[in-house]
Amino acid sequence: MIDIMRRNHVQVSGNGPQTIMFGAGFGCDQKMWRYVAPHFEENYQVVLFDSVGMGNSDVTLYDAKKYSKLDSYAKDVLEIMEALNLNNTIFVGHSVSSMIGILASIKEPERFSHLVLVGPSPCYINELPDYVGGFDKEALEGLFDLMDKNYIGWANYLAPVVMKNVDRPELTKELEDSFCSTDPVIARNFAKTTFFSDNRKDLPRVTVPSLILQCKDDSVAPIEVGEYVHRHLPNSSLMYMEATGHSPHMSHPEETIELIEQYLQRNGLTK
Amino acid sequence: MIDIMRRNHVQVSGNGPQTIMFGAGFGCDQKMWRYVAPHFEENYQVVLFDSVGMGNSDVTLYDAKKYSKLDSYAKDVLEIMEALNLNNTIFVGHSVSSMIGILASIKEPERFSHLVLVGPSPCYINELPDYVGGFDKEALEGLFDLMDKNYIGWANYLAPVVMKNVDRPELTKELEDSFCSTDPVIARNFAKTTFFSDNRKDLPRVTVPSLILQCKDDSVAPIEVGEYVHRHLPNSSLMYMEATGHSPHMSHPEETIELIEQYLQRNGLTK
Known part of the structure; x- marks a missing residue:
């Protein structure tokens, strides 16, 4: 029997009748939530985890075929919830993890109370003029090319594009280091799964209420994308x-x- | 279905293939392990919990009849292990939790790799001249009397007796506060369960190897008791x-x- 707790390096802290669970974005792990998650420990049970292949997850369980689909990451989230007997959970997902949370909530809505989607995108590739995803297909392919030929160069290029806030280089450095500490083959697979998925048709199937947090000047999930998600995501x-x-x-x-x-x-969950 | 994680305020941290689990002594909760447990997070999955009625456990699940037996506390430990799918676990128990760990290991030895028993006592009451437990029955009854009549006075009396190290009054203060923050009825029941249990006959039934840590000048579990445990506990x-x-x-x-x-x-578990 697979030990889900170790597979995903699940960490449980905090105290409260309801659970808040945080999922990290591409190339990142639960440490990225360290400025936010502890705040919720006073009133919630806080669950953190690493996707398989990331952070301190059990990398021996990484399977390129399995993890070529976001659905498999969503299944892992549901397995963590099952292992911990979680229901009525607030799931906070950053970037690709927001889409993973969406997919998990479609499969087992009763596990979820609310979704908090930080920079979600159901589709990164433009289909002009109908859909602005933010990336041209050719530009993305060029990025994958760079990833193959010069992984460190790719990380050095992508980190500042994602992070912005150039006045705080330590942030970019941390993201770069996180990309660089990921196995390059796994990172490439995960990037492909992330950037080539198209989950636009899944949005209307969501029944769990959600909050979309849309940043300014976000090159990965621009405002058009956040507004698209809002229009198509019920409640x-x-x-x-x-x-x-x-x-x-x-x-x-x-x-x-x-x-x-x-x-x-506003949703009556904390005082 | 009872949520074991919340019932016992289970906290999971750390990273490693093996789990080390810490159980607190009478009138105490997992916070007491805060100087020791974090050390093991680098190489182990660390599991902390509060017994029902203590710390941040779900006090609504406290049942005086159920918890009049150490076996019920041991059953709770096994339920936590089941919920987290734990096997081959190092269980570190302080004082009454060392006896709780012993009882749990007799029921489901496969869950345990090793026991670490900090100040264990299978029986607190003297049966002179055959057995030195450290307490006369009359003295203990006097202590329960005080507990009924003046709970704070009792806590003020017991804390320094347990802690010693008078040069560091903050330690005694913490123990006193821990006693005082426990519901007096629950504390009295738990004290009765702790101090009036006689588990001497259980010791030879243990198959899991163990370490006994015996303090100097311990008024609760004196050296005679530690040596008695050692003589009767196989391996x-x-x-x-x-x-x-x-x-x-x-x-x-x-x-x-x-x-x-x-x-x-020495047992080949860490480098």
């Missing part, structure tokens, strides 16, 4: 952040905490 | 600590860590 709220870039939980943790708290309060 | 090692009092994990955490590490290394 969603969209909030525009002051934060810039694609990682507000790292660059602007106070605002991220504040907006999540406001949303939970 | 046990006894180590005499420099630490004085009954709570070396609080008063002498470095030595406690060091001796546990040495034992685990």
Whole structure:
């Protein structure tokens, strides 16, 4: 029997009748939530995890075929929830993890109370003029080319594009290091799964209410994408952040905490 | 279905293929392990919990009849292990939790790799001249009397007797506060369960190898008791600590860590 807790390096802390679970973005692990998650320990059971292949997950369980689909990552989330007997959970997902949370909530909605989607995108590739995803297919393929030929060069290029906030180079450095500490083959597979998935048709199938946090000047999930998600996701709220870039939980943790708290309060979850 | 994770306020941290689980003594909760447990996070999955009625456990699930037996506390430990799918676990128990770990290991030995028993006592009451437990029955009854009439007075009396190390009054204060923050009725029941249990006949039934940590000048579990446990517990090692009092994990955490590490290394568990 697979030990789910170790497979995903699941960490449980905090105290409260309801659980809040945080999922990290591409090339990242649970450490990225360290400025935000501890805030919720006072009133919630907090669950953190690493996707297989990332952070301190059990990399021996990585299977390229399995993890070529976001659905497999969603299944892992549901297995963690099952292992911990979680229901009525607030799932906070950054970037690709927001889409993973969406897919998991479609499969087992009873596990979820609310979704908090930080920089979600159902489809990264433009289909002009109908859909603005933010990336041309050719540009993305060029990025994968760079990833193959010069992984470190790719990480050095992508990290500042994702993070912005150039006045705080330590943030970009951390993201770069996180990319670089991931196995390059796994990173490439995960990047392909992330950037070539098209989950636009899944959005209307979501029944769990959600909050979309949309950053300013986000090159990965631009405003058009956040607004698209809001239009197609039933029962969603969209909030525009002051934060810039694609990682507000790292660059602007106070605002991220504040907006999540406001949303939970409006929904009667915290006092 | 009872949520075991919340019932016992289970916290999971750390990273490693093997789990080390810490159980707290009478009137205490997992916070008491805060000087020792984090050391093991680098190489182990660390599991902390609060017994029902203590700390941040779900006190609504406290049942005086059920918890009048140490076996029920042992059953809870096994339920936590089942919920987390734990096997081959190192269980570190302080005081009454060492006996709880022993009872759990008799029921489901396959869950346990090793037991670390900090100040264990299978029987607190003297049966002179055959057995030195450390307490006269009359003295204990006087203590329960005080507990009924003046709970705070009782806590003020017992805390320094347990802790020793009078040069560090903050330690005694913490123990006193822990006693005082426990519901007095639950504390009295738990004290009765703890101090009036006689588990001497269970010791020879243990098959899991164990380490006994025996403090100097321990008024709760004196040296005679540690040596009795060692004689009757198959495959046990006894180590005499420099630490004085009954709570070396609080008063002498470095030595406690060091001796546990040495034992685990001798048994091939850590490098």
